[in-house]
Amino acid sequence: MSAVVKSPGFHSAEMQSMLYLNGVTKSFDGFKAINNLSLDIYPGELRAIIGPNGAGKSTMMDIITGKTRPDSGEVRFRDSIDLTQYDEADIANLGIGRKFQKPTVIETLTVWENVELALAGTRSVLRALLHKLSSEQADKIDEVIKLVGLKAKTNDLAGSLSHGQKQWLEIGMLIVQGPELLLVDEPAAGMTDHETMETAALLKEINKDHTVVVVEHDMDFIKALDSKVTVLHEGGVLAEGRLEVVSANPRVIEVYLGR
Amino acid sequence: MINKTIFERSAIGRLLLADKAGRYLIGVLLAAMILVPLCNLLMPAGSFFHIPTYVVVLLGKYLCYALLALALDLVWGYCGILSLGHGAFFALGGYAMGMHLMRQIGERGVYGNAELPDFMVFLNWTELPWYWYGFDSFFFAMFMVALVPAALAFVFGWLAFRSRVTGVYLSIITQAMTYALLLAFFRNDMGFGGNNGLTDFKDILGFSLQSDVTRCVLFALSALSVALAYILCRAIVSSKYGRVLVAIRDAESRTRFMGYRVEHFKLFVFVVSAMLAGIAGALYVPQVGIINPGEFGPINSIEIVIWVAIGGRGTLFGAVIGAVAVNYAKTYFTGAFPEVWLFMLGALFVISTLYLPKGIVGVVNQLRERRAERNATSTPEQGAQS
Numbered sequence: 210m211s212a213v214v215k216s217p218g219f220h221s222a223e224m225q226s227m228l229y230l231n232g233v234t235k236s237f238d239g240f241k242a243i244n245n246l247s248l249d250i251y252p253g254e255l256r257a258i259i260g261p262n263g264a265g266k267s268t269m270m271d272i273i274t275g276k277t278r279p280d281s282g283e284v285r286f287r288d289s290i291d292l293t294q295y296d297e298a299d300i301a302n303l304g305i306g307r308k309f310q311k312p313t314v315i316e317t318l319t320v321w322e323n324v325e326l327a328l329a330g331t332r333s334v335l336r337a338l339l340h341k342l343s344s345e346q347a348d349k350i351d352e353v354i355k356l357v358g359l360k361a362k363t364n365d366l367a368g369s370l371s372h373g374q375k376q377w378l379e380i381g382m383l384i385v386q387g388p389e390l391l392l393v394d395e396p397a398a399g400m401t402d403h404e405t406m407e408t409a410a411l412l413k414e415i416n417k418d419h420t421v422v423v424v425e426h427d428m429d430f431i432k433a434l435d436s437k438v439t440v441l442h443e444g445g446v447l448a449e450g451r452l453e454v455v456s457a458n459p460r461v462i463e464v465y466l467g468r
Numbered sequence: 469m470i471n472k473t474i475f476e477r478s479a480i481g482r483l484l485l486a487d488k489a490g491r492y493l494i495g496v497l498l499a500a501m502i503l504v505p506l507c508n509l510l511m512p513a514g515s516f517f518h519i520p521t522y523v524v525v526l527l528g529k530y531l532c533y534a535l536l537a538l539a540l541d542l543v544w545g546y547c548g549i550l551s552l553g554h555g556a557f558f559a560l561g562g563y564a565m566g567m568h569l570m571r572q573i574g575e576r577g578v579y580g581n582a583e584l585p586d587f588m589v590f591l592n593w594t595e596l597p598w599y600w601y602g603f604d605s606f607f608f609a610m611f612m613v614a615l616v617p618a619a620l621a622f623v624f625g626w627l628a629f630r631s632r633v634t635g636v637y638l639s640i641i642t643q644a645m646t647y648a649l650l651l652a653f654f655r656n657d658m659g660f661g662g663n664n665g666l667t668d669f670k671d672i673l674g675f676s677l678q679s680d681v682t683r684c685v686l687f688a689l690s691a692l693s694v695a696l697a698y699i700l701c702r703a704i705v706s707s708k709y710g711r712v713l714v715a716i717r718d719a720e721s722r723t724r725f726m727g728y729r730v731e732h733f734k735l736f737v738f739v740v741s742a743m744l745a746g747i748a749g750a751l752y753v754p755q756v757g758i759i760n761p762g763e764f765g766p767i768n769s770i771e772i773v774i775w776v777a778i779g780g781r782g783t784l785f786g787a788v789i790g791a792v793a794v795n796y797a798k799t800y801f802t803g804a805f806p807e808v809w810l811f812m813l814g815a816l817f818v819i820s821t822l823y824l825p826k827g828i829v830g831v832v833n834q835l836r837e838r839r840a841e842r843n844a845t846s847t848p849e850q851g852a853q854s
Binding site: 333 | 704708712721
């Protein structure tokens with residue numbers, strides 16, 4: 210169960226893709242939320258996924274993280290692992306971290322305690338009962354809190370943070386989980402322009418040792434990420450490529466950018 | 469940040485050092501454990517310091533309720549599992565103890581049958597059912613006091629948590645569980661004495677249950693159990709495990725995506741809580757002298773929730789305070805104005821939910837914070853004037 214894999218290693222020649230979706234379909238009451246979706250994320254890549262409301266972005270995240278099972282299609286992690294066979298806790302321990310659209314941190318615990326809970330390690334009941342923090346772990350927690358810019362808030366309750374700070378805390382919690390792949394759902398939603406740019410810089414920093422998939426609406430944010438973009442529409446891929454290329458695509462303009 | 473002297477202390481010392489209210493609570497419990505029996509046994513009946521035996525029994529009963537409230541606060545206050553069936557675990561622990569006490573009666577029953585309890589003779593049973601075997605032994609019975617509630621909690625919790633039954637749905641099925649047990653235990657052919665339950669106990673480990681000394685010992689054991697259970701619960705909620713429980717309470721799916729098996733964490737705390745409730749029941753039965761299916765009543769389980777809510781959920785000591793305070797009020801009002809008690813209990817619950825969401829403990833904390841704020845604002849002003 211505790212297959213916590215550390216982040217390095219994805220540059221090895223043998224791994225073709227970090228995440229591979231092929232012909233994935235999922236319908237709810239006859240409505241095809243995901244329709245024959247295929248996606249290939251390379252190890253070490255930073256990928257932005259955009260699309261209008263109802264394009265299937267959240268359902269795609271749910272399928273990858275084990276919350277929803279697809280009706281058909283392939284979902285593979287690190288070439289060989291069939292994600293449809295696992296549940297949320299397994300997939301988290303395999304090395305996929307997920308940040309929700311709405312910031313979800315544990316409001317009644319401090320920033321430090323939030324990061325401590327997320328810190329990679331065994332997740333068993335007994336270990337948690339007898340857990341004693343080592344100094345390396347404490348250092349790692351401090352380091353991550355510093356990375357996401359919350360050092361001054363270390364001992365504050367997470368519930369007292371601003372919206373943007375909660376988003377960063379959650380990103381910090383994702384990083385200490387030690388995932389290889391990070392799925393980040395609308396990190397810039399509800400942020401000020403300044404916070405949005407800082408978040409983009411933070412994600413680029415994180416991308417140095419993690420594969421990152423970002424779902425976002427905010428075009429300035431996507432521009433700042435400066436990465437390959439996939440446009441989803443009606444549960445499938447409409448276009449893929451650099452932002453300049455994608456935004457020149459007439460179909461994309463019609464369904465999304467032109468509005 | 470880390471004080472060296474704190475680390476040099478024992479594990480329990482370290483826990484209590486960070487928990488002022490807990491220190492007071494344990495101090496009061498230990499003092500009561502010694503003083504109440506002394507005042508009952510050594511002081512002459514007319515003395516101001518004499519505590520009559522009925523008060524000792526009453527206080528012992530409150531402490532059993534306090535232990536039960538502690539058990540509920542552990543699952544509800546810290547993990548958000550609103551169990552409306554904790555009375556069932558309490559009653560099962562009580563029945564296990566009651567069965568032992570029944571076996572101790574021996575041939576002193578009304579029918580003088582050394583092999584069978586009176587109610588079985590009355591039902592024309594000829595032999596002891598298999599599930600009564602072993603209850604002659606005190607240690608076996610004590611083992612069952614914890615094991616039976618734990619086993620029920622394990623099976624129930626395993627099914628419910630694995631299927632991700634949460635919130636109000638979980639509350640409803642726990643209520644159904646205790647109601648089902650109520651109906652089952654009412655049946656004579658279950659072999660637990662039907663609606664009369666188990667009673668007419670004579671002695672425990674050879675000591676008469678009617679004697680003041682035995683009653684004082686039972687009281688002291690109840691006080692000690694509450695103190696030990698408090699320390700156990702505090703240790704659990706102060707560990708990393710406890711923080712995972714809070715995480716589950718506040719953001720269950722976030723916790724799942726962090727890689728924690730939420731169902732395992734819930735199951736463990738639910739089983740521990742059920743055992744504590746069972747122990748509370750086992751201490752309760754010899755003190756009140758009876759256990760009957762009424763203890764499985766859905767209302768009983770709801771009352772436990774009210775104690776915890778009024779005392780202050782998620783604080784542990786609040787549960788103890790709430791259980792003692794509400795039950796003291798119950799004793800007083802059911803004596804003085806028996807017909808209004810239930811209305812009062814309902815009103816208390818409504819008022820505490822609307823105006824005191826954090827219970828008595830929350831009010832006390834609020835008052836202290838306000839005083840601290842006033843002190844903080846007044847000091848600089850004085851400094852400016854001088």
